[in-house]
Amino acid sequence: MDLNALADFNLVATHGGFGRASRAGRRSKATLSRRVADLEEQLGVRLIERSAKGLELTEAGQALLSRTEGPMNEVADAFASAVEGAGQVRGQLRVAAPLLFSQLAMGRLCAEFRTLHPGVTIEVVGEDRVVNLVDERFDVAIRPNPRMDSTLVGRCFAKDRLVVVAAPSFAMPATGRPASRTATSGKSSVKPAAMDIPAVVTTTREGDVWELDGGLTLVPRPVLRLSSMLMVRDATIAGAGVALLPQSIVWSQLTRGELVQWGAVPGKEVDLWVLHTSRRLASPKVKAFVEFMGARYPDGVLTLAG
Template sequence: MDLNALNDFQLVAVHGGFGRASRASGRSKATLSRRVAELEESLGVRLFERSDRSLELTEAGQLLLARIEGPMREVAEAVAAARDGLDTPRGRLRVAAPLLFSQVALGRLAAAFQAIHPDVQIEAVAEDRLADLVEEHFDVAIRINPHKDSMLVGRCFARDRLVLVAAPSVQLPKQSGDEPLHIPAIVMPTYREGEVWFVQDGQLTVEPRPVLRLSSLLTVRDAAVAGAGAAMLPQSIIGGLLERGELVSWGAAGNEVELWVLHTSRRLQSPKVRAFVEFICHYYPNGSFVVQE
């Protein structure tokens, strides 16, 4: 397939007409019209509905535009790098990241990266959901304990651990036999009734009795400091509070939490993606995720 024809189609679709695309690109309106017509003929579908006053994408045109936008941008970046004879990171870098990581770490990290790579503009979206990197045109995603996905590759750049904590005023009762301890707890909306927390290598079993359900781990942390109950929190956001005695550890959960930076395996690994992956791995040199207070 002719990449130039795809590029001309994208140009016309983005600008909403042959005339506007011609003025924006400096290419003749007749050439753009011919290229798009040839592309439609080769695909066997109409990409635009034409009238005397308007030009609208068909359903097939909308689907094609959504599919080629990211890859065409990457091809353009690769061509520009080849022409320059350089491997300089440049352009927009879209990052999908969990809310907590965005709140406590991404701002400093992005600023430090941009200081080294001023030609890269980071656009970060903070949401606790699994974004589709291809459909939503993300270059990289930061995920916690990601499931294996043949479409994604990446590296673990840091580790964290969940710790059961409470304010000093909240007393840990003694466990009797194998029965779990019932304690007042601050939980997230993902908590399910009957859920049990295991800490101290399984020696302590806790069945939370929710007194607060809060949607932010930072809010859960603040409520725990205020003495509302116990909470299971990442070590990274409570280290200073433990050192100052504002919170007391009742034990760590068994498994470490891994933070990964991922990108699509079937895309060209552009200089900006490669630079960001290398940077974030070096940003946490010992692999420990620690929040700067």
């Protein structure tokens, strides 16, 4: 059995066509087509149906892919590990990360990691969609509150939360209100009324409220709708309104007194994870990056520059 032919079949099947597989694997379509044909000849079965509309796996092709994709990935990792050298942290590291985290943190983080491991070159793709690490050939991904996925492993390296902030010129509403009687018990209780406030937002739905941990309830009335949280932060500093933002991107402004915090929203905490595929042979560069991210935020609190 020609393992190169099997690897090329997996490449074509995974990417759904010879053109995409050629670009991903940096091999000619003619070579890929010939090797798949050779594999079909060796097995005596048709693996791929080719037509003007595209490519479709036969039943035999689907069965072969499902049984060999995982083992072939492990073989590829084993070869990569051997090439990199036993325990040597080197090679190219491809990282997928959310756009905002990429803009505010990944430049410094990559520079620090390269100082520790100069044999590594790094490519970061910043976008908010959930990438497929295997299909798109990423080594690691950084994700907020990721869904449980048996194909990925990793660690939570930092936590964030949502806070309501405003410029110092905005007076924070008082939390107390006159006591009112409840219909059921007849007892007096303090129930702060919801406060309507001018808000700077990215998105908001009708009926949204911000219930803060200090007992204050706010009803945001959007006066500015902006397409990024950094724009929201800057407009809030300029006094345009009140905003609900990740604490990580306003901590320095809070420290400098450019913003004041009115409270946090309970139940909106964000766990930030660094993830990689759950193959048994994680490469030294992946292991080193996961360990680096865990050590970078020793108190577990996410802080971003800017």
